[in-house]
Amino acid sequence: MPLLVMKFGGTSVADLSRIKNAAAKVKREVERGYDVIVIVSAMSGKTNELVGWVEQTSPLFDAREYDAVVASGENVTAGLMALTLQEMDVPARSWQGWQVPIHTTSAHSAARFVSIPRDNLDAKFAEGFKVAVVAGFQGLSAEGRITTLGRGGSDTTAVAFAAAFGAERCDIYTDVDGVYTTDPRITEKARKLKRIAFEEMLELASLGAKVLQTRSVELAMRYKVRLRVLSSFEDTDENSGTLVCDEDEIMESRVVSGVAYSRDEAKMTLLKVADRPGIAAAIFGPLAEAGVNVDMIVQNISEEGFTDMTFSCPVNQIKRAEKAISEARVRGAYEYGELVVDDAVAKISVVGIGMRSHAGVAAQMFAALAAENVNIKVISTSEIKISVLIDRKYMELAVQALHDAFQLDKAS
């Protein structure tokens, strides 16, 4: 029997009527001949309620107990979803993490999968059950304690089950109807992509297209799990949403797939630091220890024996970065002339696997920005992505210009 994994997030199971709506989508797939593993999140708001209780009880909480409390939200949804399916005459059974069992590491609240044995679920499918409803986001440690995977872990659970059971596809039902060429709030010309490669999705996700958790896309890429993102709140069929898949499955010959942005970035430049081996480690080690999420890094020669070091980080981490830098200087880790902070920049990126084989994408991007008189402050490139920092006030303009320049509004 072919098997599908279907995952419903918190807003998709927020109340009994939404659970019913989700169950109807499951039933349709059963009628098409699939066995289905459904992964559910907690009803939206429930996880926050449970986390709130834990944090109020114990600010420096024991993660084992945190996990035991918080995982109960998904258990409730799993039972209610199984009951809803039964009411629709679909034989269904709920599964908590320890019942499957979903073996994970003992890193509570950030556990990783160790193995998902198929025996128990397979036995139930063989008995005639058509649907296994699995509580997402949780597992079982070797010590017999409940673990959780951290926020967003339900997506990862879905991909892991799809890999373990050789599912034909893993459908992630969410509150958006797919992955777009850019944010539709910035340009109406944004177009939903039918397909996108894993690598592209990873770049878009980490750049702020918050449709899928990065870890779930990584896992899907590693195990070649075909992921589909589609809406819980619309009628959907085989062609709905966006398929995230191996680039071999993407026929369209496009160079750029999307334009991503990140609004609240800061640019920090250390002027006149000694140009010596180990200077980068001396600067970025303390920043990492302080928990500053350094993103782009650019180094320029300024004058003989000195260099300027520029990096970007989220705007709300400026204070933390400044503190780490001045403490490092006091400790004598390195010297510098001046620290220049620009707290009004945004990052724009164009992403596409086609760049690998097409030269001139960067030049085309810079030309499009120049035509709008947008000054580029920092440039950083990878194999399938070009990112620039620009003044924040030009962000929307730049996204629109690049979307037009690469003709993303036209199906390729």
Added chain:
Amino acid sequence: MPLLVMKFGGTSVADLSRIKNAAAKVKREVERGYDVIVIVSAMSGKTNELVGWVEQTSPLFDAREYDAVVASGENVTAGLMALTLQEMDVPARSWQGWQVPIHTTSAHSAARFVSIPRDNLDAKFAEGFKVAVVAGFQGLSAEGRITTLGRGGSDTTAVAFAAAFGAERCDIYTDVDGVYTTDPRITEKARKLKRIAFEEMLELASLGAKVLQTRSVELAMRYKVRLRVLSSFEDTDENSGTLVCDEDEIMESRVVSGVAYSRDEAKMTLLKVADRPGIAAAIFGPLAEAGVNVDMIVQNISEEGFTDMTFSCPVNQIKRAEKAISEARVRGAYEYGELVVDDAVAKISVVGIGMRSHAGVAAQMFAALAAENVNIKVISTSEIKISVLIDRKYMELAVQALHDAFQLDKAS
């Protein structure tokens, strides 16, 4: 290390501050040198919320899924209680039913204990944990599914753990401060009992003194578990509350321990039924099948070859009883002259293990009622209890008169 079981019901853990209050009581026992097993209910209201969701989802719900959903309420409290104790520097760990594991039958929503192996909890106590917080009301079936014991199952869980672990005592913290000689709302003279025998407690519980679940008292009696009922909301010490124990432990030489009542009773009399072997079975079989809770039964000879059969049942079951009786007559199960229904009676009972060795208790009871001109409609006696049905309007008067007559306001 001596061990105590402490059980906190839903109102005793209704919110984080009440959980803290309960945890302080646990900490005090740990400081006195006990290892403690804490049994917790769901935060009050939570079980009803979960049951409501299940019933709305599926009116004829699958009890396996009902149990999986509903048991999550206790799991949340167990985790929060463990965290609260940790915050107070008491090493504590939470335990869900499947983790202990609490083996039960597979009778979902009405499961019974099969066994509670000590190994896992003992290992943790040996590691230095002082408290095991166990989610009450739940267990694990042989099929690996979550079971629940039915409402009130947390009391039963507490007693079962006390029996399995040889606890010195099982303290049931609740919203009353003990067991009284009668309902204090009916007479201010009602006095809290220091001790009461299991048998007396059983008679009082089934008569409406809703302090402890009947099943938990039965279990405690069978395994000689010393049960103490005391208040969550007061300062308590070794002498607080009421100890429910074996009669050997009760030194006081009293004849009657308490006066119980049940307000909404009905008396039904079948006049002139044939006095033949099997007539009682013919009458009460169909009533039991119809789910009528028949309580007292009295049979009188009326005239040659005929008898009058009187029984009592809850007033809200009159319609059901009438239907069962008339259907039985149509089927030809038996004939009768007339069915007389009195829907305005109450039951009053005096209870005491001392009755066994003291004659004249019934006479004293009837005299006390006669002195107040209360007419007795039905009498039924057992070894340690005498019950009568009287007009409901005299109920309070009768309870007060009997409380005085047996001098229950005076410590014996």
